[in-house]
Amino acid sequence: MPEGQFCNKTPVTTEEALKALLGDKGGKQYYEEMSRLDVDAEKLWASLQKTCKSRTLTWLEICAHCGMCAESCFLYRVNERDPEQVPAFKIQSTLGEMIRRKGQVDNAFMRRAMEYAWARCTCCNRCGQFCPHGIDMGVMFSYLRGLLYSQGFVPWELKIGAGMHRVYKAQMDVTSEDWVETCEWMAEEQQEEWPGLEIPVDRANADIMYTLNAREPKHYPEDVAQAAILFHLAGENWTVPSTGWEQTSLSMFAGDWEACKGNVQEVYAAIERMKPKRVIGTECGHAHRATVIEGPYWVGRPDGKPPVEYIHYVEWLAETLRAGKIRIDPAKKIRENVTLQDSCNYVRNHGLSNFTREIMSYIVEDGYFVEMTPNRECNYCCGGGGGFNGIGLFRHQRNVALRTKRDQLLATGATLVVAPCHNCWDAIRDLEEEYRIGIRWTFLKPLIISMAIVPDHLQPQDNDEEDAE
Amino acid sequence: MLYTFLTGPGLIISLIVFFGGLAYRLAMYFKGLDWRLERVAYKPYLAEGMKGGLHSAYKWLIPYGTYGWRAQPFFTLCFFLFHTGAVLVPVFLIGHNVILQERFGFSFPSMSQVPADILAVATVIGAILIVLRRIALAEVRILTTTYDYCILALATLPFITGIIARLHIGSYEFWLICHILAGELMLILTPFTKLSHIALYFASRWQLGADYGIKRGGHRRGPCFPW
Known part of the structure; x- marks a missing residue:
């Protein structure tokens, strides 16, 4: 059969086509057409x-x-x-x-x-x-x-994912307006607890430009707030761009190189426009891979580097804790067996294993950090990488794949796993749902907020008054 | 007569095809590298690339020197039994160096006969173990083709014939001619077969080491990728 209505050789480039494809629940017609695609x-x-x-x-x-x-x-x-x-x-x-x-x-x-x-x-x-x-x-x-x-x-979901990037410049239908609104909403919502907290949009020449994963504003806006709180705590001069904030690339998982390029161009354009000293990406593995490691090549930069220094969240956090810009309350350090998930995309493929371990050394009481076996560069995939997590057609295979991480986690005896990567985080959540091993999982941001010492000048005013009384 | 031809023009032709062919394969490999397709900025970071690449090639030459080798102790044993002799004996065998000296007026230092004998036998034992492993393990069996056995035979035949000649089993002259023919056949076919890995191993290992050195982490993880 020639091209199908949904399954064909043409990428999704319009909102209308994207909605139609999304309407084909589970890709039923899509896969049926695929079985006859020339x-x-x-x-x-x-x-x-x-x-x-x-x-x-x-x-x-x-x-x-x-x-x-x-x-x-x-x-x-x-x-x-x-x-x-x-x-x-x-x-x-x-x-x-x-x-x-x-x-x-x-x-x-x-x-x-x-x-x-x-x-x-x-x-x-x-x-x-x-x-x-x-x-x-x-x-x-x-x-x-x-x-x-x-x-x-x-796979159907990845055709949609790549289409999202082409249509919305993000992996989900989050427009620039939605994004800016989320920033305003989150900043406002935090005022009581964090007076003066800002999420500055499009501030030129900031020290830091922050980029993230569209699912944060879409499904976990508190993650945006947490990033803001930590920059606020560290006293950073930071900003987010109104466009070019989406760092992820489902198009990379899909193999849609044209969409990959478009995505990265959007982020680099924001860098050129706002001229930050450096860019920091969120706790995501593939977003780092796409925008920092592979991205420069997709857009044809001969030096293979982004326009300015572009680091992973764990690099910034390690540096911030090392410099004492955020201090950890010793009484709040982790006192349960905790392990660490090494993300393939920035550990094997970008050498950042020392940064995450440095962070662990600041936040975990001596004797409670347990390494997985194997770890660092030799660690196994979470089981859901490369788009595997999101493909309904291969859900059974993905669930089998999760057993590797399940067994690694069980062998550590840990009750908590720090997973500074969206894909790993999802995979571990799903493996807990599937296999019930009693593990909790977390990003770094909420952990650090829960154990940071808040300096007096950042404390809410009424607290001070109460103290004065 | 045949002997004179095989150790004269025959040898020269074999060596020209071997070295010329491998040099060509290497040249084509590096010419075919494309920084955009591989997404590795080779030129701007040549120093990092060389460091990472050479380190990667070097580490894998050491028995049990990498996580990979240590993860497969039995295969590593087979591999090094086979390859150590396969590389050293042809170059440093006294008999070969006598011919080199006679024909070309130069020679390599020679190893004494006993280690040469041991290495040659080890090579054959290594080859046998590699064959047995190919048959025994399902994960290797599924990959194995007739071509793989032919390549192994091509590489091992000069050793088997050489050992027989050395032991003077049957006619020495006959086995010596067989040995030389087998050796020259291997030399001539190398650039056109999987045996080209004699040179392309270094290219391929260099490339991945350079990829890690330049793009995938480089200095962030310390001196080099921990192979």
């Missing part, structure tokens, strides 16, 4: 010839078929060591085969590849770390996702 083999081959160069071709060619990647893959381990979950098999039988056939593949091949690309790999990149040849199958699966997306073979 493959444009010529376009696929042309695309492969243009974008699959020596690095990837060499990876596919020199793979020694040694199987060392098998044990490195949490999806292989958690799926009863199914040989079809061996990373080398997964990539060779999809991308490798696509190239060997010079793009001459059929609908069934593409649907199988879609299942492999989104339900058998979270792009955590751990396999590349364990391959003697340095073959990074996560990178190749991300590349494969782009090829599949361009042919219309992408």
Whole structure:
């Protein structure tokens, strides 16, 4: 069949099309159309010839078929060591085969590849770390996702996600007006407890520009307030942009590179416009990956860096606690076994493991911090990375995948896990719902607020009066 | 007669194809790197790239030197049994160096016969263990193709024939010719097969190390990525 009404090779670019696609509950019609969607083999081959160069071709060619990647893959381990979950098999039988056939593949091949690309790999990149040849199958699966997306073979939710970015410049339908209103609302709401607290929008030349995840204003506006409280406590000169505030990229999970570029351009335009000294992103892994690590390349910056220094929230927080700009009340330090989730996107893929541990050293009483095994660069994916969390079609596979983190958490004996990443946070919430292991999970912001010492000049006035009386 | 040809023009042709072919493969690899497609700013951060890349290539050459090697102790043993001899014996064997000296007027330092014998036998044992592992483990079996066995045979045949000749089993001349033929066949086919990893290993390892050094963390995590 040619293109379907919902499942086709055209990205969603209008609000109308987006709403229509959303109206197809669960993607019922979408997947039905996908089962008959044609493959444009010529376009696929042309695309492969243009974008699959020596690095990837060499990876596919020199793979020694040694199987060392098998044990490195949490999806292989958690799926009863199914040989079809061996990373080398997964990539060779999809991308490798696509190239060997010079793009001459059929609908069934593409649907199988879609299942492999989104339900058998979270792009955590751990396999590349364990391959003697340095073959990074996560990178190749991300590349494969782009090829599949361009042919219309992408999970329904991610087609919507990429469409959201194209239409609203955010992963959810949060317009610039909604966003600015949320900032005003949150600032107002905090006045009683935090007199003088501001959420300055579009303030030029601030020390910090803050960017975040659209689900914060959409579903967890208190997260925006918490960020504001901590900047207020630390006495920072900060701001948020009215446009270009959305840091995430479901388009990266979808493999919609054009939308990825548009997204990052929006954020970088805000940086150029407002000229902050540096930018700080929220407690999110993939947002950091998209906007700080990969983003500069999507927009073609030859130095591979954002326009100004762009750091993760944990870097700012470590620095702030180190400098004593926010002080922790020793009596409020964590006194229960607590562990830490290393996000693949900024730990394995950006080396920030020391920052989170430094933060833990300030907020956890000695003897209560328990490392997961393995940890840091070797840690396993939360089980829901790379878009896995959000795909209804693959919910069963995702729930199986969560068992890795479940067992890691159980082995620590911890009752609390600090998860400074939206995806990890969601995955841990879902694994608790699914498996009931009695773990609590938290971002850093609410933790720090609950244990920070509030200096007198930031205390509410009436409190002072009461004290005076 | 045949011997003279094989250790004369035959050897020269084999070495030219081997080195020329591998140099070509390496050149094409690096020429084909694309900072936009791989999303790694190679040029502006060449120093970081070299540091990360060389560190990554070096670490993986050390037995049990990486998390990966330590996670698979048995395969690591097979791997190093096989590769240590496969790399050292051809270059440092006294017999080879005598020929080099005769034909080209230079030679490498030679190792004495006993370690050479041990390494050669270890290579064959390593190859056998690698084959057994391929058959025994489901996760390796699913990946294995006939081509993989052919490559392993191609790389091991010079050692098997060399050991037989050295032990003077049957006709020494016959096995010596077989050994030279097997060796030269391997040299000639290397650039065109998976054996090109002899050179491309360094390219591929360098690339991922450079990727981590330049883009994925670099100095933030300390000296280099903890392989």
